[in-house]
Amino acid sequence: MTAIAEGTANLDSSLRENRVFEPSQEFRAKAHISSLEQYEQMYRRSIEKPEEFWAEAASELEWFAPWTRVLEPGRDGSGFGAKWFTGGKLNLSHNCVDRHATGSRRDKVALLWEGEPGDVRKLTYADLHAEVQRFANVLKGLGIHKGDRVAIYMGMCPELAIALLACARIGAVHSVIFGGFAAHAIVDRVNDSSCVALITQDTSYRRGSEIHLKKIADEALEQCPTIKNVVVYRRTGTPVQMKPGRDVWWDESMLAAEKECPAEWMDAEDPLYLLYTSGTTGKPKGLLHTTGGYAVQTYLTSKYVFDLHEEDVYWCTADIGWVTGHSYVVYGPLQNGATVMMYEGAPNWPECDRFWKIVDAHKVSIFYTAPTAIRAFTKWGVEHVRKHSLASLRLLGTVGEPINPEAWMWFHREIGKERCPIVDTYWQTETGAIMIAPIPGAVPTKPGSATRPFFGIVPEIVSKEGQPITDGKGGLLVFRTSWPSLARAVYGNPERYEQAYWVEVPGSYFTGDGARRDADGYYWLMGRVDDVLNVSGHRLGTMEVESALVAHAKVAEAAVVGRPDDLKGQAICAFVTLEEGHIASDELKQEIRQWVAKEIGALARPDDVRFTEALPKTRSGKIMRRLLRELASGGEIKGDTTTLEDFTVIAKLRENEE
Ligand code: ATP
Numbered sequence: 149m150t151a152i153a154e155g156t157a158n159l160d161s162s163l164r165e166n167r168v169f170e171p172s173q174e175f176r177a178k179a180h181i182s183s184l185e186q187y188e189q190m191y192r193r194s195i196e197k198p199e200e201f202w203a204e205a206a207s208e209l210e211w212f213a214p215w216t217r218v219l220e221p222g223r224d225g226s227g228f229g230a231k232w233f234t235g236g237k238l239n240l241s242h243n244c245v246d247r248h249a250t251g252s253r254r255d256k257v258a259l260l261w262e263g264e265p266g267d268v269r270k271l272t273y274a275d276l277h278a279e280v281q282r283f284a285n286v287l288k289g290l291g292i293h294k295g296d297r298v299a300i301y302m303g304m305c306p307e308l309a310i311a312l313l314a315c316a317r318i319g320a321v322h323s324v325i326f327g328g329f330a331a332h333a334i335v336d337r338v339n340d341s342s343c344v345a346l347i348t349q350d351t352s353y354r355r356g357s358e359i360h361l362k363k364i365a366d367e368a369l370e371q372c373p374t375i376k377n378v379v380v381y382r383r384t385g386t387p388v389q390m391k392p393g394r395d396v397w398w399d400e401s402m403l404a405a406e407k408e409c410p411a412e413w414m415d416a417e418d419p420l421y422l423l424y425t426s427g428t429t430g431k432p433k434g435l436l437h438t439t440g441g442y443a444v445q446t447y448l449t450s451k452y453v454f455d456l457h458e459e460d461v462y463w464c465t466a467d468i469g470w471v472t473g474h475s476y477v478v479y480g481p482l483q484n485g486a487t488v489m490m491y492e493g494a495p496n497w498p499e500c501d502r503f504w505k506i507v508d509a510h511k512v513s514i515f516y517t518a519p520t521a522i523r524a525f526t527k528w529g530v531e532h533v534r535k536h537s538l539a540s541l542r543l544l545g546t547v548g549e550p551i552n553p554e555a556w557m558w559f560h561r562e563i564g565k566e567r568c569p570i571v572d573t574y575w576q577t578e579t580g581a582i583m584i585a586p587i588p589g590a591v592p593t594k595p596g597s598a599t600r601p602f603f604g605i606v607p608e609i610v611s612k613e614g615q616p617i618t619d620g621k622g623g624l625l626v627f628r629t630s631w632p633s634l635a636r637a638v639y640g641n642p643e644r645y646e647q648a649y650w651v652e653v654p655g656s657y658f659t660g661d662g663a664r665r666d667a668d669g670y671y672w673l674m675g676r677v678d679d680v681l682n683v684s685g686h687r688l689g690t691m692e693v694e695s696a697l698v699a700h701a702k703v704a705e706a707a708v709v710g711r712p713d714d715l716k717g718q719a720i721c722a723f724v725t726l727e728e729g730h731i732a733s734d735e736l737k738q739e740i741r742q743w744v745a746k747e748i749g750a751l752a753r754p755d756d757v758r759f760t761e762a763l764p765k766t767r768s769g770k771i772m773r774r775l776l777r778e779l780a781s782g783g784e785i786k787g788d789t790t791t792l793e794d795f796t797v798i799a800k801l802r803e804n805e806e
């Protein structure tokens with residue numbers, strides 16, 4: 149269970165951010181939702197009549213059989229145990245592919261892919277339809293049935309999306325394991341859900357070298373007794389070992405497979421997939437998503453938050469190994485019939501401008517990325533960006549962590565050229581789809597705020613006792629009412645599901661995040677409740693102190709944690725990486741400490757400033773403050789480190805200790 153520090157959960161806010169950015173007339177003119185009034189009116193209706201609202205959204209998709217009831221509320225009216233679209237039958241692969249391939253989008257590009265070496269592939273909806281059907285038959289031929297769990301361990305290539313859609317087509321539950329994970333992560337995940345098959349590829353390209361996916365998988369599978377078959381996609385042609393009787397080639401099996409494969413009729417509450425969280429706060433949880441509600445909310449959020457139009461080229465840079473890739477590379481945009489850009493490799497290969505090259509080459513119009521990437525771009529230097537026009541862009545987005553206002557401003561200025569709205573989207577693996585984010589043609593944005601809730605979503609800021617907290621003060625972010633795309637379970641572990649989300653604040657879903665609401669009804673995420681600092685009785689979220697640090701001209705990234713202090717309860721320890729070209733010194737330390745005191749008050753002045761080359765992050769790029777906290781208090785690192793991106797970071801941090 150999340151350990152919330154004693155006392156009330158009120159967080160003190162220190163951020164002074166009051167810039168507001170209105171969407172341009174040009175953006176508004178063609179937006180689906182183009183005024184604040186329209187957003188507010190739709191929002192009001194969505195919470196007054198949620199069943200009507202979500203039923204209308206669901207009707208934009210194709211159902212094989214209609215639902216009999218939109219929502220069966222869960223315990224105390226919350227999402228716990230709630231059911232959506234009871235009795236409805238549908239298939240997500242049908243809605244992502246067939247619906248378009250058999251209609252007017254037949255020849256429209258569905259997947260627009262660029263490999264790291266520069267090779268390009270374009271799959272139309274008709275192509276995708278053919279590939280998905282055949283591959284679904286390959287899976288069936290291996291004896292895989294509805295309900296079976298299938299692990300997928302691949303790099304970013306069209307076949308990865310095809311694999312997901314083929315599983316969904318036959319009702320197999322996919323469990324994607326990020327292609328950057330090592331063997332033990334595969335072992336844990338495959339065994340946790342007894343997967344019957346694994347889909348992988350020979351190798352994939354990353355930063356100019358190859359990741360030997362098949363080899364890593366082979367090593368893992370020695371400890372995975374439930375896996376009967378492995379399908380291997382040939383991406384690079386690098387020779388791999390094939391185990392007779394177990395391993396088959398993707399291409400050979402496709403040639404032998406039947407062309408047509410009708411989509412299975414799935415119940416709205418049938419499982420769709422299983423996915424593990426990033427592991428920022430501890431051991432990853434295997435969340436189970438179901439079909440109907442997930443389909444509807446990923447569809448609708450994609451349509452409105454990304455304001456998708458027929459001619460858009462949409463690029464979400466997330467790996468499909470994360471929930472963002474599931475909901476906003478595959479299921480959401482494809483249900484909308486969008487053209488989805490996919491890129492295989494690293495953002496700094498061969499040069500630091502690779503992303504901007506891709507934007508110009510493929511005329512990307514919507515670009516959705518993570519704060520960690522934005523901080524890397526700022527660190528690499530703006531000259532890489534300014535070599536390119538970026539004129540095709542019209543909308544930007546971020547997800548994964550709170551975005552510091554200075555990083556937001558950089559994104560706005562350098563990438564969006566002060567023309568593109570930025571949608572800061574707050575959500576989680578557990579929520580399945582976006583929960584809080586601006587509707588870009590309607591809701592003015594404020595740097596660092598995820599702004600207003602999506603339709604049908606009712607965020608609340610409460611104390612540990614569940615009491616509402618007044619606007620302006622921080623507290624726990626919860627959702628009291630149900631929403632369609634909520635994960636229904638932690639696979640095989642009902643206690644963990646209940647304990648992690650439904651016990652801390654009785655009657656509500658507890659996100660684990662702290663937030664405050666301002667007088668305009670905007671939400672400001674303040675960081676994880678586990679990471680809250682308690683300085684002389686003041687409880688500070690990490691985001692605001694870090695934002696002050698990042699606003700210093702020489703600071704690239706920052707993470708703050710508390711360490712025990714006799715006098716103040718906790719002292720603030722800041723880990724800082726510098727912008728290229730700056731050198732660590734005692735003077736700079738003092739300068740930075742003073743800077744924070746001036747920016748947000750003496751209370752937040754860091755007691756220690758430690759310079760480091762890099763911060764410990766999860767493989768999805770999020771700062772792992774819990775490890776820094778252990779380090780700052782002089783202890784050993786005890787927590788789960790399986791999702792740590794680079795183990796040498798911790799060793800280096802230790803060396804730097806004074
Ligand atoms: P674990 O639950 O295993 O610790 P995780 O929480 O990092 O891992 P995800 O589901 O990938 O796993 O991330 C969701 C979390 O990311 C949110 O709870 C929140 O802390 C953070 N987050 C995501 N988007 C935003 C955003 N736009 N603003 C602020 N925080 C965000």
Ligand code: MG
Nearest residue numbers: 425429576660
């Ligand atoms: Mg989490």
